Amino acid sequence: MRDRFQTPDLFSTLDLFQAPTQYHGDFDADRELIKVTTSPSGYGPPVPSYSLVVKRHRDDFFIETTEVCEDKERAWRTPLDPREADSYLSRLHGMSVPICAESPTVPDGEYIEITVFGLNARLTLGWWSVPPVGAEYLAELVDWVLRSGTPDDDTDDDITGDRLVALGDYVKSTLLYLDRQSIYEGVIQSMLKDLHDVCAPSESEGIDTGYDFFGLLKTEGSDNFFYQMSMDTLRDDLFSKVRALDDDSQIALLLPLSEDDTDELFRASDISEWASCLRNETAWVSEMLNDVLGRIPARYRHE
Numbered sequence: 001m002r003d004r005f006q007t008p009d010l011f012s013t014l015d016l017f018q019a020p021t022q023y024h025g026d027f028d029a030d031r032e033l034i035k036v037t038t039s040p041s042g043y044g045p046p047v048p049s050y051s052l053v054v055k056r057h058r059d060d061f062f063i064e065t066t067e068v069c070e071d072k073e074r075a076w077r078t079p080l081d082p083r084e085a086d087s088y089l090s091r092l093h094g095m096s097v098p099i100c101a102e103s104p105t106v107p108d109g110e111y112i113e114i115t116v117f118g119l120n121a122r123l124t125l126g127w128w129s130v131p132p133v134g135a136e137y138l139a140e141l142v143d144w145v146l147r148s149g150t151p152d153d154d155t156d157d158d159i160t161g162d163r164l165v166a167l168g169d170y171v172k173s174t175l176l177y178l179d180r181q182s183i184y185e186g187v188i189q190s191m192l193k194d195l196h197d198v199c200a201p202s203e204s205e206g207i208d209t210g211y212d213f214f215g216l217l218k219t220e221g222s223d224n225f226f227y228q229m230s231m232d233t234l235r236d237d238l239f240s241k242v243r244a245l246d247d248d249s250q251i252a253l254l255l256p257l258s259e260d261d262t263d264e265l266f267r268a269s270d271i272s273e274w275a276s277c278l279r280n281e282t283a284w285v286s287e288m289l290n291d292v293l294g295r296i297p298a299r300y301r302h303e
Helices: 082-090 136-149 156-173 180-197 210-223 227-243 247-257 263-267 271-279 283-294
Strands: 004-006 031-040 049-057 060-069 072-080 096-098 110-117 122-128 199-204 207-209
Touching: 031 136, 049 082, 049 136, 060 082, 060 136, 060 271, 072 082, 072 136, 072 271, 110 136, 180 207, 180 210, 180 227, 180 247, 180 283, 199 210, 207 210, 210 227, 227 247, 227 271, 227 283, 247 271, 247 283
Parallel strands: none
Antiparallel strands: 004 096, 031 049, 031 110, 049 060, 060 072, 110 122, 199 207
């Protein structure tokens, strides 16, 4: 009987795909799940090679694509439907592939390699055009990643034009009529109310609520044992409140706070994916957290 190699469990259990709070690590960091690379044979006209990394940020999935063709390189990010991504990735849990994989010899094509990232382990398998016996699902997974993360050259220009038209219509019909300041202020005030409503994580005279405690953190900083945990909790609360907004409100709120490079927004399949693209940035998180903390007066122990 041929020996088989068990694939590493992605994040230990499938439950983690539905419950990201179980992940023990940097909650705001992008997590690599799958990497696919393609290398053309080199014969004939120039054909691009691709590196595509499927990542997860909190509840959002996306593909970071790098395309190299001759001396030109470009990169972009494509949001994924969370349910579709979960459906494909969940099937990796517990599957197996042969250790001594055998792939047919082909005269032409491209070399394909896929890496599955697990907990402190990874599995990499490569083949030339035709996948080895026993790795059929990995080939199906590769096809999905390539379909989702690479452009269709025949329709690329038409899609770009359609997106620009749609963008103009969307801005005129929606974003210009939203009160962004009210949306922004609503998120900030909701966070401050939450802090007033919870107890401080440690007992101290005059420091009764979370609001009082964050005033104390402004003077004690990282010297306070609960500093990092409290800041992580505040960041999680901010992200949750923004994500709870409808897509139009998220875009109106986050677009002015986005980083200078908004190329990935124009590579999204449609306007509805902009909210996901913008949430994956980090500039808005720091700016809004600083505003929340700036509205809390500094506190001192035993004042």
